[in-house]
Amino acid sequence: MDDIILQFINGLDKGSAYALIALGLTLIFGTLGVVNFAHGMLFMLGAFCAVVMQRILNISAVTIDETQKDFLGRPLEVKTPYAELWFGPEIGQVIVNWSVPLSLLLAVPFMALVGWVMERGIIKHFYKRPHADQILATFGLAIVIQEIMKEIFGANPIPVPAPQSFAGSLDFGVLLGFDPNVIVYPYWRLIYFLFSSVILLAVFAFLRYTTFGMVVRAGMADRETVGLLGINIDRRFTIMFAIAAIVAGVAGAMYAPINSPNYHMGMDFLVLSFVVVVVGGMGSLAGAVLAGYLLGVLESFASMNTVKDALPGIDQVIIYLTAIVVLLVRPRGLLGRRGVMED
Amino acid sequence: MLFGLNKKDTRFLIIVVLLTLFTPFLMQPFAETSPLAQFNGGYPDLMAKVAIFGIFAIGFNILFGLTGYLSFGHAAFLGVGSYAAVWMFKLLTLNVFPAVILAVIMSGLLALVIGWISLRRSGIYFSILTLAMAEMAYRLAYSVLTPITNGETGLQLRPHDPRVLDGPGAPQYPNLFGLELNDSYFLRLGDHVFTFNVGYYFCAAFAILAFYVSLRIFRSPFGLMLRAVKANQQRMNYTGLSPRPYTLAAFVISGMYAGLAGGLMAAMDPLAGAERMQWTVGGEVVIMTILGGAGTLMGPVLGAGTIKYLENIFSKINENVLHQWFAFLPDGLENMVVWLIAHFTGEGWALTLGLMFMLVVFFMPGGLVEGGRRIARLWRKRRHGGDGGADGDELHRPARSPHVAE
Numbered sequence: 043m044d045d046i047i048l049q050f051i052n053g054l055d056k057g058s059a060y061a062l063i064a065l066g067l068t069l070i071f072g073t074l075g076v077v078n079f080a081h082g083m084l085f086m087l088g089a090f091c092a093v094v095m096q097r098i099l100n101i102s103a104v105t106i107d108e109t110q111k112d113f114l115g116r117p118l119e120v121k122t123p124y125a126e127l128w129f130g131p132e133i134g135q136v137i138v139n140w141s142v143p144l145s146l147l148l149a150v151p152f153m154a155l156v157g158w159v160m161e162r163g164i165i166k167h168f169y170k171r172p173h174a175d176q177i178l179a180t181f182g183l184a185i186v187i188q189e190i191m192k193e194i195f196g197a198n199p200i201p202v203p204a205p206q207s208f209a210g211s212l213d214f215g216v217l218l219g220f221d222p223n224v225i226v227y228p229y230w231r232l233i234y235f236l237f238s239s240v241i242l243l244a245v246f247a248f249l250r251y252t253t254f255g256m257v258v259r260a261g262m263a264d265r266e267t268v269g270l271l272g273i274n275i276d277r278r279f280t281i282m283f284a285i286a287a288i289v290a291g292v293a294g295a296m297y298a299p300i301n302s303p304n305y306h307m308g309m310d311f312l313v314l315s316f317v318v319v320v321v322g323g324m325g326s327l328a329g330a331v332l333a334g335y336l337l338g339v340l341e342s343f344a345s346m347n348t349v350k351d352a353l354p355g356i357d358q359v360i361i362y363l364t365a366i367v368v369l370l371v372r373p374r375g376l377l378g379r380r381g382v383m384e385d
Numbered sequence: 386m387l388f389g390l391n392k393k394d395t396r397f398l399i400i401v402v403l404l405t406l407f408t409p410f411l412m413q414p415f416a417e418t419s420p421l422a423q424f425n426g427g428y429p430d431l432m433a434k435v436a437i438f439g440i441f442a443i444g445f446n447i448l449f450g451l452t453g454y455l456s457f458g459h460a461a462f463l464g465v466g467s468y469a470a471v472w473m474f475k476l477l478t479l480n481v482f483p484a485v486i487l488a489v490i491m492s493g494l495l496a497l498v499i500g501w502i503s504l505r506r507s508g509i510y511f512s513i514l515t516l517a518m519a520e521m522a523y524r525l526a527y528s529v530l531t532p533i534t535n536g537e538t539g540l541q542l543r544p545h546d547p548r549v550l551d552g553p554g555a556p557q558y559p560n561l562f563g564l565e566l567n568d569s570y571f572l573r574l575g576d577h578v579f580t581f582n583v584g585y586y587f588c589a590a591f592a593i594l595a596f597y598v599s600l601r602i603f604r605s606p607f608g609l610m611l612r613a614v615k616a617n618q619q620r621m622n623y624t625g626l627s628p629r630p631y632t633l634a635a636f637v638i639s640g641m642y643a644g645l646a647g648g649l650m651a652a653m654d655p656l657a658g659a660e661r662m663q664w665t666v667g668g669e670v671v672i673m674t675i676l677g678g679a680g681t682l683m684g685p686v687l688g689a690g691t692i693k694y695l696e697n698i699f700s701k702i703n704e705n706v707l708h709q710w711f712a713f714l715p716d717g718l719e720n721m722v723v724w725l726i727a728h729f730t731g732e733g734w735a736l737t738l739g740l741m742f743m744l745v746v747f748f749m750p751g752g753l754v755e756g757g758r759r760i761a762r763l764w765r766k767r768r769h770g771g772d773g774g775a776d777g778d779e780l781h782r783p784a785r786s787p788h789v790a791e
Contacts, residue, residue: 077509167747173509174455178675179746181668185739193728193736313520313664320513355529362517369506369514 044224049342055231057338058238062293063315064330066286072262072325073279079180082312083187088294089303095145099138140205149295157287192305199302204230317365323378405589416576429582435690436588440595442673442685444642450680453615458515461522462492462640464662466647471540471657478550485648492644500636526659539658559652678752702730
């Protein structure tokens, strides 16, 4: 039982990442009708925002401390991050330490810009082209972004630590009445889960309760009529694309402490998030979220030793297997609307 | 009238055969001593790669070019073909024929299974299904199937392999009835050196065969059916025809082509690794086909040749070479230009590939063949004046699928 609970909560944080990426993909597909193979790259760009923020905050002033000597007997060079110089050592240390949450300040405007440029520069020209062309163009874009990141940040993963205050683990089992240290859950993963829940709720609330969201939903249902009512639906869809990019970006930035950013994480998550979207149902926002969590948890269960012993290799393929079964049994996905991309 | 082809196609085939035979000359236009020698591509490894990827792309084109089904999972067949071939080398004999035959059979069987499942859906779902299948195959090859695939190390030949058909004096390298594939004959003409490699000609023979079969398929009623699938599947259904058997046949054929390519790859270099099955390799063949021109006969081969050649050349250009080239510029400018270009060459080849690919999809959806046609039409127009013969929807691109909101 404790094993099952442990795997369940372990699956939640990965599931959150899947859900956020898949939500963005579905938003783009639902609004613009474009299959965006570069969406995993947006997640990766977000993760690298965390890296950049960490580096920015660690830019240091070098002062020479005459009272101390290094091992060669020269005066010691002390590096102090500017943040500490400006805000005093205590607050400065906290700021440097909190680089990951602070990177959201960078990620949101940057991802909005990337999303807007991508939509206006490339995606716009592919509204009316077949899905195959969209896949190919965005696939090419994905390669380009991946290679640029490789060029800038190198091929190795860059570890980005979570703030010190979240370093430990929550002894989740004790809360449920199990023995201590049976079910432990790192604080940061808990934070990630809560964070992504907030983002998901915010996106849904935005679509549900604002006029803008209403117009977008109307546009998703019948773009032409909304356009005929004198509403510039294209502009709103562009904004939705930027929002989808932001969602993927902040998901990536906050995920950086869990999975050290590297240049191929975009491709890794791309395939998975597509599988998630398809399982959830193309064009269904709730489906994408549900499928994200479902697949995250399933993947986690499949990596249990008892399961692996019974079905060797299942942990490697469970997601794809699920996708294949779902697509064959229920082509429109778990929560897909009837008649949407059902062929 | 030769091999059941009409006059035009016969001429076409003969041109292709001649091009293939004289590739060692054509890809080696510069003398060894000339500074342009690094643009020579006439060494066996590269030529064989062009032939092999040409086969791969021709096969992929039979599926994608004719039916419009975009598969991202063809790398799986390439990998299975390689594994099958290396196992034949290990167990039976180092003669390449059994290896290639088994490679084709095994990948055909796998294609039958994957196609049977994936072809229940079309469009983006089909792409995702094939992607999922290939990714599954790749991951299994790395984990559970290690006894068969030798995991990360890759499957290799060992001195103590059984090789039941090989006698004691048999060659120790993949061979064609005793003629080792890495044997080469060098022809020196002045400063030029031309290499004639057994392995290349072996691959080239298969490439010509592959091209001929694809030509026949394009011209056959079967090929017409496949085009019908792409043009309008619904109308085909209403006519009382089921597209499934046709698409499945196309899928299996293209899978067998991929397996053949994989087998030949193993024959040229008897080592099979799981990275050959990664879906990005499947993406590469998509790029080749699109770059050359999907749905055209020559396109995939052109695309494969262009990409493999450029990959080879670009990867060789490092900063030193660039500095030599731009030595005539003032120093500051030279460094800037070199710095800029260096990002696109050497290690940065993939970046160039991605950009090139985007540009092609953007501006020239018909690929190189379409580009060539446009140029030819312009030229003809200028000579004759007036219309150079509009050829309508020659690419048979599928109709745009309806937007979700529609």
